Amino acid sequence: MVEKSHERSASYGLDAKDNPDFCPMNHADLTVVIEQNRLLHAYALPVMENLYEQIVNTNNMVILTDAQGVIMHTLGDDDFLEKANRVALTRGVTWSEQRRGTNAIGTAIADATPTLVHADEHYLRANHILTCSAAPIFNPSGKVIGVLDVTGDCNSFHRHTMALVRMSAQMIENQLFAASCEDGITLHFHTRPEFIGTLMEGIVTFTPGGRFMAANRSAMFQIGLPPQALFTHTLNSLFGMGVSALYDHYRTAAPQVLQMCLPSGVKIYARASIRLSNKLVAGAELAFVPPANAQAQHSARQDADSQRLSSLRYLNTGDPQVAAVIGKLTKVIGRDIPILINGETGTGKELLAQAIHNDSPRAGGPFVAVNCASIPETLIESELFGYEDGAFTGARKKGSVGKILHANGGTLFLDEIGDMPLNLQARLLRVLQERMVTPLGSAKSIPVNVSLICATHRNLRDMISRGEFREDLYYRLNGLVVKLPPVRERTDFETVVAKLLAAENGGRRFTIAPDVMALFLRYNWPGNFRQLTNLLRTAMVMTDEDNEIRMEHLPEDFLDDMRQMAASAPAEPTPPAATTALPAFAPAAAPAAMPGGTLEDAELMLIQRTLQSHGGNVSAAARVLGISRNTIYRKLQGQQ
Numbered sequence: 225m226v227e228k229s230h231e232r233s234a235s236y237g238l239d240a241k242d243n244p245d246f247c248p249m250n251h252a253d254l255t256v257v258i259e260q261n262r263l264l265h266a267y268a269l270p271v272m273e274n275l276y277e278q279i280v281n282t283n284n285m286v287i288l289t290d291a292q293g294v295i296m297h298t299l300g301d302d303d304f305l306e307k308a309n310r311v312a313l314t315r316g317v318t319w320s321e322q323r324r325g326t327n328a329i330g331t332a333i334a335d336a337t338p339t340l341v342h343a344d345e346h347y348l349r350a351n352h353i354l355t356c357s358a359a360p361i362f363n364p365s366g367k368v369i370g371v372l373d374v375t376g377d378c379n380s381f382h383r384h385t386m387a388l389v390r391m392s393a394q395m396i397e398n399q400l401f402a403a404s405c406e407d408g409i410t411l412h413f414h415t416r417p418e419f420i421g422t423l424m425e426g427i428v429t430f431t432p433g434g435r436f437m438a439a440n441r442s443a444m445f446q447i448g449l450p451p452q453a454l455f456t457h458t459l460n461s462l463f464g465m466g467v468s469a470l471y472d473h474y475r476t477a478a479p480q481v482l483q484m485c486l487p488s489g490v491k492i493y494a495r496a497s498i499r500l501s502n503k504l505v506a507g508a509e510l511a512f513v514p515p516a517n518a519q520a521q522h523s524a525r526q527d528a529d530s531q532r533l534s535s536l537r538y539l540n541t542g543d544p545q546v547a548a549v550i551g552k553l554t555k556v557i558g559r560d561i562p563i564l565i566n567g568e569t570g571t572g573k574e575l576l577a578q579a580i581h582n583d584s585p586r587a588g589g590p591f592v593a594v595n596c597a598s599i600p601e602t603l604i605e606s607e608l609f610g611y612e613d614g615a616f617t618g619a620r621k622k623g624s625v626g627k628i629l630h631a632n633g634g635t636l637f638l639d640e641i642g643d644m645p646l647n648l649q650a651r652l653l654r655v656l657q658e659r660m661v662t663p664l665g666s667a668k669s670i671p672v673n674v675s676l677i678c679a680t681h682r683n684l685r686d687m688i689s690r691g692e693f694r695e696d697l698y699y700r701l702n703g704l705v706v707k708l709p710p711v712r713e714r715t716d717f718e719t720v721v722a723k724l725l726a727a728e729n730g731g732r733r734f735t736i737a738p739d740v741m742a743l744f745l746r747y748n749w750p751g752n753f754r755q756l757t758n759l760l761r762t763a764m765v766m767t768d769e770d771n772e773i774r775m776e777h778l779p780e781d782f783l784d785d786m787r788q789m790a791a792s793a794p795a796e797p798t799p800p801a802a803t804t805a806l807p808a809f810a811p812a813a814a815p816a817a818m819p820g821g822t823l824e825d826a827e828l829m830l831i832q833r834t835l836q837s838h839g840g841n842v843s844a845a846a847r848v849l850g851i852s853r854n855t856i857y858r859k860l861q862g863q864q
């Protein structure tokens with residue numbers, strides 16, 4: 225490569241003995257060059273700072289040029305900058321091959337590839353004192369738009385420099401790529417989820433309709449198709465997921481990392497952002513904000529946040545009870561009225577709380593969820609209120625902020641508030657009244673501003689009458705009380721199942737066989753959506769290519785459960801769909817008609833039966849029911 229470059233240098237009429245020519249462009253012309261490369265300049269500067277920090281005091285400098293090799297910006301150690309000046313390595317000077325013969329910047333542009341030129345590999349003798357590592361920076365269409373270079377004293381050569389320069393150039397490219405995506409879908413992906421958002425991630429953009437637009441180098445490498453072939457593809461043909469399924473996924477209140485498949489069959493993880501009319505309407509913004517535009521981008525982002533798809537609206541899937549809940553919530557949202565959500569385990573209380581937060585003016589702030597039932601009593605206090613350095617002896621000396629302060633400026637969600645010990649109820653009440661938190665071991669109170677949402681499956685009024693819950697706290701929490709219906713009461717069951725399938729399927733379109741749906745409709749779902757979600761996930765894994773969930777794909781213990789329920793229930797008139805669809809089962813009773821009368825009794829009976837059928841193994845029963853072991857213990861205790 226160096227040899228060829230030397231030949232080219234000679235052909236430009238250069239002589240190795242030539243003196244470095246100093247004729248930097250004047251200030252006005254350089255300003256024009258920088259203006260023409262405004263985005264490159266803005267995105268590269270912080271990356272250069274970062275790169276420089278890693279090589280500081282090593283007799284090196286970091287250089288950014290445009291596509292013609294004009295030096296736009298330099299950063300370096302003072303004594304080396306002085307030396308560099310002597311060979312015209314300074315702003316406004318052009319380091320193209322035509323002007324300076326073989327050199328890392330000019331040769332990287334000529335060959336469009338990362339280039340190391342060391343000491344006497346330079347064409348001009350004057351430059352033999354240098355060692356230079358340069359990487360071209362490509363725009364999303366694959367054109368060289370500039371060069372990032374580290375140049376140093378040839379005695380200070382370090383073999384890791386080239387890798388650092390290449391990584392930094394890639395970082396600039398990724399940021400330019402993300403910034404260039406206007407309307408459409410941007411997918412950030414990798415085979416390992418922890419690499420999303422890093423230099424290694426693949427980035428692909430599609431039109432809002434899902435047609436391929438551009439891919440960064442890592443994406444092309446991972447997909448394994450040549451650039452021209454990519455243009456014939458769509459989101460669906462490349463990643464096995466249609467646009468509407470993707471939009472649906474991002475309408476959920478807390479979207480998970482997507483799991484998708486490349487055409488090669490390789491499984492990848494992805495996050496997407498969807499921009500319409502240049503506003504972020506769904507997904508996370510992974511792009512970096514260049515400092516020059518930070519202000520403008522900040523307000524654009526706030527604007528985008530307000531455009532985010534309403535998560536409460538997403539949860540409104542046609543059930544009248546849920547619609548009424550959402551109607552009430554919409555009226556109080558943003559008024560910092562404490563909300564108390566009642567509902568059985570797994571009915572979506574946390575999802576609803578997150579949706580309220582997402583739709584509130586606090587959406588830009590944190591959403592912090594604390595499950596009071598899952599933290600040991602002795603730890604709830606420090607977990608919630610935090611503690612000072614030295615409040616504990618031993619390993620936990622360092623102090624902790626505590627969840628309440630973590631939620632400052634946002635929403636604190638206290639799940640299973642009924643499980644909060646009485647002494648802590650008093651402390652919580654004080655925080656709510658005084659809007660101040662005092663960490664354990666501290667004499668100082670810290671002001672805090674949180675919006676509070678609590679949830680419980682318990683009847684707090686009954687607890688008050690038994691002296692287990694403070695009445696004053698109860699009145700402080702119940703600004704608005706809403707109740708989420710259990711799954712067995714929901715009239716939109718089929719719609720929710722369809723949404724769950726679309727959100728979970730990683731690109732495949734699943735359907736449910738009619739007999740399975742009939743079975744689902746007659747089941748009483750003690751674990752509610754949590755149980756349903758787990759069951760669907762397992763069933764989807766079991767399906768064949770036709771993507772239909774049939775009886776044979778349902779877990780055996782669920783079917784056993786159904787059989788037992790049916791066997792012990794009194795004979796009921798069977799809905800026609802179920803009679804034909806379920807010959808193997810005796811008709812299952814609707815939960816309301818179960819022996820014992822109340823839904824709690826029905827639930828308890830199911831738990832006891834499941835325990836029986838699993839030889840008293842609480843973990844196995846919890847798994848089958850899709851509820852926690854704690855819930856099982858709690859329910860059984862409640863019965864005594």
Ligand SMILES: Nc1ncnc2c1ncn2[C@@H]1O[C@H](COP(=O)(O)OP(=O)(O)OP(=O)(O)O)[C@@H](O)[C@H]1O
Nearest residue numbers: 568569570571572573574575576639720753754757
């Ligand atoms: N309306 C819904 N549509 C789809 N999935 C839902 C819905 N509601 C809840 N889920 C799913 O069900 C699971 C349980 O939801 P969530 O944790 O919000 O319930 P919960 O009532 O807070 O449960 P617990 O009381 O046990 O803490 C989650 O995986 C959630 O995504």
